[in-house]
Amino acid sequence: MHVTFSPEELAFQEEVRAFFRDEYPEDIRRKRDKGMELEPKDQVRWQQLLHKKGWAGINWPVEYGGTGWTPVQKYIYATEEANANAPLVIPFGLSMVGPVIYTFGNDEQKRRFLPDILASKVWWCQGYSEPGSGSDLASLKTRADLVGDHFVVNGTKTWTTLGQHADWIFCLVRTNTDVARRQEGISFILIDMKSPGVSIKPIILLDGVHEVNEIHFENVEVPVENLVGEEGKGWTYGKVLLQHERANIAGVARSRYRLRRLRKQVETSVRGAAPLIGDKNFMRRLAAVEVELKALEYTELRTLAAVSSGKAPGPESSILKVKGTEIQQAIDMLSVQAAGYYALPYVPEQYKPDFADQYIGEEAETQSSLRYFNFRKASIYGGSNEIQKNIIAKHVLGL
Ligand SMILES: Cc1cc2nc3c(=O)[nH]c(=O)nc-3n(C[C@H](O)[C@H](O)[C@H](O)COP(=O)(O)OP(=O)(O)OC[C@H]3O[C@@H](n4cnc5c(N)ncnc54)[C@H](O)[C@@H]3O)c2cc1C
Incomplete structure (x- = not known):
């Protein structure tokens, strides 16, 4: 795809490039280039640098501290961010609950929560899925019963990404069982993770990393003012959030990089090995992924245009999610194959003192199989790809 930028856009591109060149901390850059895990404090430091620059709320309206960027500016930013191999912001505050609060929350909630989300002073996590309620999320059982001026929450959320670091969790909970449609009894509430009765249990993923958790709520008291929007409308709000989440998961610029x-x-x-470029079979598969990615870029630009004109990304975000994650996983597979023996998580050479500089090149090859295992999740979280295909069939193709 060829995108022509105006002089103003080219100046903006220069500004973004200069920012990543001059302000992106060297220690974080090095960890990223070596494929090493970032600590929460690295993430927070990076997000706070973005905030200082005024670039934390990329999709947020200007009135709430957002950038007000055009789709082309967002495209330029995402491209430069990927080219710098900078970390993605943790989405739960900035890309998920933030947009729900500024769209559906009351003035007090906006005052109370939005500035801290933008400034990354508070770590959020997402409490939608439950044991037994993933794809069929409307069957969720966590209850929030209104008692006087607070809800009493009981139930279990699962797969809660990075919940072990979270200060707050936003949850879909059942506030009414006496409804015609299951979706109508669901509300969107904000829970302080320090509340008595909240407990957390780690789940270890295929690559051995503690990334997700099970969170239990036992008679947790939540003030009624932490209900976002109307009681029973949580399903509608939650769906808007999921569309933002899915559009973000596609990661087109990252895949391009x-x-x-x-x-x-x-x-x-x-x-000393023969370059893989001589392997026609490998190169054919690489070219096929490149073509798929080019096609996806157009779909992403259409979605960006919709979001910047104030619309939610819409069900088309499911197309981005399916294709984007298929492409990510295809690149993971090709990377493992390209690294060959060095893709093994534990190569004996790693115990040599100069291993990092000698063997982990820019490509962080030894991390490629760990990434391969970790990113099996991409076609599951945010709603599995099979479910996205159902959404596309019904709401995009009208079948
Ligand atoms: C690493 C990771 C991180 C996650 N982080 C979070 C988080 O932070 N917060 C959160 O709330 N959730 C999170 N999730 C949960 C995620 O959204 C769910 O795993 C997902 O929605 C699938 O639900 P499930 O695991 O219960 O699978 P199930 O719903 O039991 O599905 C099992 C399989 O059946 C298929 N299937 C089910 N129903 C249909 C259907 N109608 N048509 C066709 N196929 C179907 C699914 O595609 C899947 O392949 C995370 C998941 C993972 C793996």
Whole structure:
């Protein structure tokens, strides 16, 4: 795809490039380039730098501290962010609950929560899924019963990403069982993780990382003012949030960056081995993924245009989610194959003192199989890809 920028957009591109060149902390850059995990404090420091620059609320309206960028500016920013291999912001505050609060919350909630989300002073997590309620989310059982001026919450949320660091959790809970449609009895509430009765249990993923959790609520008292919008309307609000989440998961600019690096890697001889560019089968598969990604870029630009004109991303975000994650997983597979033996999580050479500089090149090859395992999640979270195909069939194709 060829995008022509105006002089103002080119100046903006320069500004973004300069920011990533000059303000992106060297220690975080190094960890990212080596494929190492970031600590929560690295994430927060980076998000606070973005906030200082005024670039934390990329999709937020200007009145709430957002950038007010055009779709082209967002496209430029995402491209430069990916080219710098900068960390993605943790989405739960900035991309998920923030938009729900500024769209459906009352003035007091906006005053109370939005500035801290924008400034990354508070870590949020997402409490939608439950054991037994994932794809069929409307069957969720966590209850919030109104008793005087507070709700009493009982139930279990699961797969809660990075919940072990969270100060707050936003939850879909059942406030009414006496309704015609299950969706009507669901509300959207905000729970302080320090509340008595909240407990958390780690779940270890395939790559051995503690990334998700099970969270239990036992008679947790939640003030009624933490209900967002109207009681029983949580399903509607939750769906808007999911559309934002799905559009974000696609990661087009990141995939473009990873494919470019992969191409560079296969064109050069690694440690004396013949360059993979001579392997027609591998190169055919690489080219096929590049073509798919180019097609997806157009869909992403259409979604960006819709969001910037004030609309929610809409059910089309499901297309982005399915194709974006299929492409990510295809790149993961190609990266593992390109790294060959060095993709093993534990290569014996790693115990040598100069291992990091000698063996982990820019591509962080030894991390590629860990990433491969970790990113099996991409076609599951945010609503599995099978469910997205159902949504596309019904709401986009009208079948
Ligand atoms: C790493 C990770 C992080 C996550 N983080 C969060 C989080 O922070 N917060 C949160 O709330 N949730 C989170 N989730 C949960 C995620 O949204 C659910 O796992 C997902 O919605 C699928 O639900 P399930 O796991 O219960 O699978 P199930 O719903 O039991 O589905 C099992 C399989 O059946 C298929 N299936 C089910 N119904 C249909 C249907 N009608 N048609 C076709 N196929 C169907 C599914 O596609 C899937 O392949 C996370 C999940 C993972 C893996």
